[in-house]
Amino acid sequence: MASCVISSVPILLLHFILFFSNRLVAVQTQEIPLATPGSQGSRLTTYIIHVDAPPPHLRADPEGREAWHRSFLPVHLMDSGEQRLLYSYEHAITGFAARLTEEELAVVREMDGFLAAYPDELIPLQTTHSPEYLKLQASRVWNNSNYGEGVIIGVLDSGINPDHPSFVCDLPPPPSTWKGQCDFGPDRCNRLIGARGFTLGLRAMHAEGLAGEISLGKAPFDPTGHGTHVASTAAGCFVDAAAASAYLSVYKVCDSVGCTKSDILVGFDAAISDRVHVASLSIGTSSSDFYSDMVAVGGFRAMEEGIFVIYAAGNYGPSPHTLSNDSPWQLTVGATTMDRSIRATVGLGNGLEFYSESLHQPGYFGPTQRPLVLGGSSMILADTVREGNTTLAEAHVLPVSRVSSYVGLAIKQYITSGSNATATIVFNGTVTEEQLTPAVAYFSSRGPSIRSPGILKPDIVAPGVNILAAWPTPVGTPDAQSSFFVISGTSMATPHVSGMAALIKSPHPTWSPAAIKSMLMTSANQVGNAGKRIEDHLGNPASGFDVGAGKVDARGAIDTSVVYEITSSDYIAYLCSLGYTRLQILIMVGHDVNCSSVISIKEDELNYPTFRISLNAANNFRREVTRTLTNLGPLETSRTTLNPEFVGVSATVLPATLTFSSGEKKQYTVTFAKSGAGTGFTVSGLLGWPCNGTILRNAAVVSY
Ligand SMILES: *[C@@H]1O[C@H](CO)[C@@H](O)[C@H](O)[C@H]1NC(C)=O
Ligand SMILES: *[C@@H]1O[C@H](CO)[C@@H](O)[C@H](O)[C@H]1NC(C)=O
Ligand SMILES: *[C@@H]1O[C@H](CO)[C@@H](O)[C@H](O)[C@H]1NC(C)=O
Ligand SMILES: *[C@@H]1O[C@H](CO)[C@@H](O)[C@H](O)[C@H]1NC(C)=O
Ligand SMILES: *[C@@H]1O[C@H](CO)[C@@H](O)[C@H](O)[C@H]1NC(C)=O
Ligand SMILES: *[C@@H]1O[C@H](CO)[C@@H](O)[C@H](O)[C@H]1NC(C)=O
Numbered sequence: 216m217a218s219c220v221i222s223s224v225p226i227l228l229l230h231f232i233l234f235f236s237n238r239l240v241a242v243q244t245q246e247i248p249l250a251t252p253g254s255q256g257s258r259l260t261t262y263i264i265h266v267d268a269p270p271p272h273l274r275a276d277p278e279g280r281e282a283w284h285r286s287f288l289p290v291h292l293m294d295s296g297e298q299r300l301l302y303s304y305e306h307a308i309t310g311f312a313a314r315l316t317e318e319e320l321a322v323v324r325e326m327d328g329f330l331a332a333y334p335d336e337l338i339p340l341q342t343t344h345s346p347e348y349l350k351l352q353a354s355r356v357w358n359n360s361n362y363g364e365g366v367i368i369g370v371l372d373s374g375i376n377p378d379h380p381s382f383v384c385d386l387p388p389p390p391s392t393w394k395g396q397c398d399f400g401p402d403r404c405n406r407l408i409g410a411r412g413f414t415l416g417l418r419a420m421h422a423e424g425l426a427g428e429i430s431l432g433k434a435p436f437d438p439t440g441h442g443t444h445v446a447s448t449a450a451g452c453f454v455d456a457a458a459a460s461a462y463l464s465v466y467k468v469c470d471s472v473g474c475t476k477s478d479i480l481v482g483f484d485a486a487i488s489d490r491v492h493v494a495s496l497s498i499g500t501s502s503s504d505f506y507s508d509m510v511a512v513g514g515f516r517a518m519e520e521g522i523f524v525i526y527a528a529g530n531y532g533p534s535p536h537t538l539s540n541d542s543p544w545q546l547t548v549g550a551t552t553m554d555r556s557i558r559a560t561v562g563l564g565n566g567l568e569f570y571s572e573s574l575h576q577p578g579y580f581g582p583t584q585r586p587l588v589l590g591g592s593s594m595i596l597a598d599t600v601r602e603g604n605t606t607l608a609e610a611h612v613l614p615v616s617r618v619s620s621y622v623g624l625a626i627k628q629y630i631t632s633g634s635n636a637t638a639t640i641v642f643n644g645t646v647t648e649e650q651l652t653p654a655v656a657y658f659s660s661r662g663p664s665i666r667s668p669g670i671l672k673p674d675i676v677a678p679g680v681n682i683l684a685a686w687p688t689p690v691g692t693p694d695a696q697s698s699f700f701v702i703s704g705t706s707m708a709t710p711h712v713s714g715m716a717a718l719i720k721s722p723h724p725t726w727s728p729a730a731i732k733s734m735l736m737t738s739a740n741q742v743g744n745a746g747k748r749i750e751d752h753l754g755n756p757a758s759g760f761d762v763g764a765g766k767v768d769a770r771g772a773i774d775t776s777v778v779y780e781i782t783s784s785d786y787i788a789y790l791c792s793l794g795y796t797r798l799q800i801l802i803m804v805g806h807d808v809n810c811s812s813v814i815s816i817k818e819d820e821l822n823y824p825t826f827r828i829s830l831n832a833a834n835n836f837r838r839e840v841t842r843t844l845t846n847l848g849p850l851e852t853s854r855t856t857l858n859p860e861f862v863g864v865s866a867t868v869l870p871a872t873l874t875f876s877s878g879e880k881k882q883y884t885v886t887f888a889k890s891g892a893g894t895g896f897t898v899s900g901l902l903g904w905p906c907n908g909t910i911l912r913n914a915a916v917v918s919y
Contacts, residue, residue: 288300337474340498372467375407382685383405407463416477438471446465447685449713450462466482503666505793538662551680561622654757659673661760676761736914739768776846842883
């Protein structure tokens with residue numbers, strides 16, 4: 216039996232950052248009102264309505280379930296003849312979505328079996344800007360790899376262009392567990408094994424005057440580009456680092472205006488019935504309590520069915536507390552830059568050169584100096600201070616180049632210095648720099664989590680700035696089949712991680728969502744290629760609230776077999792510790808839980824792969840937490856940690872060495888204690904468990 220014991224390896228990877236945390240104020244989240252204030256009596260609103268499970272004799276078939284849900288409706292049809300019932304959910308929640316007036320809802324609320332009702336809401340897609348149309352040829356030959364084989368990635372988004380070459384490459388038939396359908400027909404469905412459209416919620420919201428212009432097109436076609444781009448990043452024939460042998464199942468639940476919760480829930484319903492392995496959602500909104508966040512509830516039910524749910528962190532950065540999708544049973548993905556840029560160089564008449572990016576790289580624009588004025592034949596767009604060092608490469612009609620705010624300031628100073636100001640833009644094309652350290656994008660939403668501050672979020676970061684991927688073009692236009700486009704957002708970071716999850720799931724088909732998540736997070740890295748810590752958008756070292764465990768690293772993720780498992784009863788014990796009522800927990804988990812007979816699990820004690828610890832007078836500036844590691848591999852293995860030193864905090868790990876046989880679980884405790892003077896500090900660091908060339912890393916953020 217092979218074994219490996221490595222001890223006393225200094226935690227050289229540790230870099231500590233120190234900053235004031237007096238902004239860590241708990242913010243009360245608002246409950247969603249049950250009815251739109253001031254709505255007219257006859258006005259219809261879509262509600263998501265939670266009720267008891269159908270009685271046993273109605274449970275067996277879909278018609279019985281639907282009949283049970285219809286029995287709550289005082290009125291079944293609209294004047295136009297359309298159904299009031301939009302969806303009768305099977306898995307994602309215990310309940311249905313229907314269009315009701317306020318008066319009708321009041322009747323429904325009095326019925327036996329009614330639990331709660333929430334108005335449907337629109338959730339935005341997480342791209343930073345509406346992209347302009349541009350065709351780019353794939354600039355290099357992408358190699359097919361055999362990775363991700365047999366894994367089905369479900370993408371809940373704006374649909375897909377099935378004819379794009381990213382999705383047209385022969386794969387063997389899907390696994391026998393697959394239960395879904397592809398509505399494009401057999402000719403257009405190969406890698407794409409599932410494609411369906413669910414847009415009743417969006418149509419209803421549009422009819423209610425709440426969704427603006429919608430452009431749904433023919434389902435499940437993608438009229439926006441977002442869904443096609445995201446899907447090709449997760450699993451595409453031509454995209455590097457994607458799971459090239461994974462199958463795709465696409466659930467069209469969004470339009471360019473966003474997606475409704477009622478449609479997302481039915482997308483989850485279908486993904487659960489179809490038996491996808493990974494669900495990827497590049498959407499996000501402000502966070503509310505878990506029981507009123509239907510997306511978190513649908514994600515919980517999917518997790519219970521063994522589906523690994525991956526979400527965008529949101530594009531609401533860079534301020535703290537801007538996360539969406541931060542529940543612990545799903546993976547929350549932030550966005551960074553990468554080592555590839557679509558480069559332009561701004562050269563001033565005084566000889567200074569500045570970094571800039573532009574997607575439009577016009578050949579006719581020679582490097583001669585031109586007068587530098589406001590407006591004119593070309594443009595230098597300076598970002599605002601909020602955007603920091605993040606420069607987005609955009610497609611502009613004029614020769615335009617974007618520079619960061621501090622470069623903009625330098626250029627302005629040069630213009631106003633009284634000299635005869637001139638400038639040029641040199642378009643360098645795509646530049647890859649091994650030494651470039653990833654930086655968190657200004658827009659990437661930041662922790663701490665409002666509704667669960669004891670869990671470190673976001674979980675992980677991945678490339679999400681200037682991402683090149685498939686783009687649908689109108690049929691009949693030249694190059695309609697092979698266009699690509701560059702866009703930015705945590706939307707673009709999310710499918711990178713979904714593809715990576717498929718790479719891990721493929722050789723480990725029985726692993727739980729928590730195990731795959733643990734593998735992704737403990738192999739993530741907080742330093743870039745050049746050994747320098749990931750930066751934030753201002754060039755400072757990124758904190759745990761910016762990057763969580765760090766950036767995904769495919770290389771480390773395949774080698775380790777020691778993981779942090781979390782079961783659904785662990786999550787329920789955690790929900791009990793949040794003080795949720797019996798009704799609130801019932802809405803979430805779908806069955807009755809008596810928290811008095813459950814040993815609750817505090818947030819910082821959930822068996823999470825990262826730590827978020829608060830030291831304060833109430834705990835005497837000392838907190839001991841226990842974690843359990845499980846060896847899912849066939850080999851005996853052993854891992855040792857050093858007691859890491861944080862700035863102002865000591866962390867003692869006992870026992871320091873854990874030896875596992877195959878399948879064995881082992882516990883350890885970490886005691887975090889304040890060792891520095893003063894209070895009001897937050898420090899980020901890592902516990903590292905090296906073994907056989909890989910390091911299992913646990914990111915930690917400690918406040919004192
Ligand atoms: C593609 O893969 C083959 C075999 O693994 C390798 O020889 C070739 O260099 C790769 N091509 C590119 C462009 O990466
Ligand atoms: C400003 O620069 C332009 C172009 O180089 C030149 O033609 C012009 O004479 C300059 N004017 C002054 C006042 O230096
Ligand atoms: C871009 O081109 C300019 C002019 O040739 C050159 O000075 C600069 O170094 C180039 N930058 C990169 C990143 O290639
Ligand atoms: C980031 O911005 C700072 C100023 O805020 C600047 O000093 C630094 O050079 C920038 N880094 C990059 C990589 O542009
Ligand atoms: C909940 O559990 C407690 C402790 O086991 C028990 O005393 C109580 O009666 C239970 N409540 C209900 C409603 O079952
Ligand atoms: C460690 O590496 C050695 C040599 O590659 C291998 O034989 C052994 O199985 C590995 N041990 C574990 C626990 O992976």
